[in-house]
Amino acid sequence: MYKIRVLIFNLRNMVDKVTTHWQGDLIFESDNPSGKSVIMDTNIEGQSERFGLSPKAMMLSSLAGCSALDVISILNKMNEEIDDFKIEVSGELTDEHPRYYHSVELEYHFYGAHLNKKKCQRAVDLSVEKYCGVMEMFRQFAKIRTNVIYHIATIHNT
Secondary structure: OOOOOOOOOOHHHHOOOOOEEEEEOOEEEEEOOOOOEEEEOOOOOOOOOOOOEOHHHHHHHHHHHHHHHHHHHHHHHOOOOOOEEEEEEEEEEOOOOOOOEEEEEEEEEEEEOOOOHHHHHHHHHHHHHHHOHHHHHHHOOOEEEEEEEEEEOOOOOO
C-alpha cells in the first residue's frame, strides 16, 4: 500500500500585509509581518524634529537590506569570511510629481585582511541578477548601477 502525501499550497503565505496607522500630524506607524513596526514621517517646513523614517528613503533601505541579506547568506554558503560589510545606496528623484527614484546606485563595501574578491563579486552578482526581489522591483522604474569596493586591511608587525 502506498501512502500519498498531499501538500496544500496556501496562497496567504505569499501575501504580505501591513497596516499603517496615523499617529497625528504627519506621523504614521506601520507594522510588519514580522510583528515589528516602524515610524514614518517627512520633512515638515518649520519643524526641525523628526520622529521616523521617510517612506522613500525606506525604499532605499529595503533595497540595501534585501541585497545585504543575499550577499551575506551566499558568502556564508561559500565559507567565505569577511570582517565587515555595508551597502551605501543613493537614489536620484525625478523633478516632476509623482517624484520617484529614476536612478539608484549601490556601493557594496567589503572589509577584511584576506578578502576573496572573486567570491565577494559572485555574491553581489547573484544578489543583483537573481535573488533580490526588491532589486527586481526597482528595475521596473529605475536605472540601477552597482559598484564593489574592497577595503583590504593591512597587518603591521611591530
